[in-house]
Amino acid sequence: MRWVVPLLLIGCGGGSTPPPQEPTSVEPKRVTRVPIENDSDDEPEDGVTFTKTRGSISAEAIQAALAPHNQEMMDCYTQNVGKRRWLGGHVVLHWDLKADGTVASVKMAESNLGAWPVEKCLLDIAWSATFEKPKGGDADFTLPLDFQPPSGTKIWDEDMALRAVGGQLAALDDCDDFEPGKPGKKPRKAPKPAKNPNVDKPARPERPPSNVTITLYVGPQGKTQSIGFSSSTSEVGEKWAACAEQTAQTWRLPDPRGQIAKLAVRYRAE
Structure with missing residues (x-):
């Protein structure tokens, strides 16, 4: 089961920058996974159908794991935007978790931000997050983030x-x-x-x-x-x-x- 966790909005003002908004607490979007059936040639003679399933992790568990990193994620943008007031956009991070809760993969699944230093910073933080064990095995979820520039392009x-x-x-x-x-x-x-300072950068092939x-x-x-x-x-x-x-x-x-x-x-x- 895939969860879409609350949106984190980050804005950049003109003179004095207003404090970043706290993530709003909304009910995660549920996406039902359809079991994948084997081909008929692989089915046993007794008619039993094997299915491949995924585990799930609760929205509360996701929020608890990511809450300590909220400020770091904000800093990824604010410390890299500089004078480029036109820099901004929408990104979606995608986590794949192993059955024991360790991070198997993090992808920048969507982004129209156009700033690799910011995207890379977000990915490094995403890899460093610690999650509880999903229920039922491997699981995945996504996190949308919006970075709102003060001027357009x-x-x-x-x-x-x-x-x-x-x-x-x-x-x-x-x-x-x-x-x-x-x-x-x-x-x-x-x-x-x-x-x-809290990001430990793992070696990844x-x-x-x-x-x-x-x-x-x-x-x-x-x-x-x-x-x-x-x-x-x-x-x-x-x-x-x-x-x-x-x-x-x-x-x-x-x-x-x-x-x-x-x-x-x-x-x-x-």
Whole structure:
């Protein structure tokens, strides 16, 4: 069973920043999982049908696990936005939990934020959360977050975004085996991380991501101002994201002429 936990709204004001709103307590959305039946050839002669099921974790247990990290998640945005008053958007984090409550996977399932340093910070915190054992085995749930910018941007539609990026998207294929500082690749200066002293960063193997949504902002002279990544089917690894972020800085894009434009394109769509 999948839970959608309460929304956390984060705003950024002009002069003095108002205190972030506390998460509102709402009833999680329940999504019923339909049991998956085996093919008829695999069924025993007595007619018994085997089903694959998932466990569940209560909304209260999720809130208890994430409450200690609320401020850290807010800091991911406020400490990285800087003077980019146009930076903001909606993200959805997706957790997969093992039967003992340990985190098996965290994905940035949705994001139109367009800021990898913020997204990566949220992912690191998500990995560090501690959960109680789900009932009935492995479980998963999602957390939506909204970051509201004080100023807007010009939105380029899908057709315009595809025309703007064009064949430059293929350059990301080289990021599958990217190693920072290796021959042929210019070392990238890492962005200043948000202060999250309680986050222990676990070592996780990386695989090339698929079904990636790339959101970026275009500024003067068609230069990339910020970029972010999400995928509902795979984790976006740090090395791949670092390479993709670096590669996007070299793209030649249309000049939005006095505005900041926001666009999204799909990479390795399934």
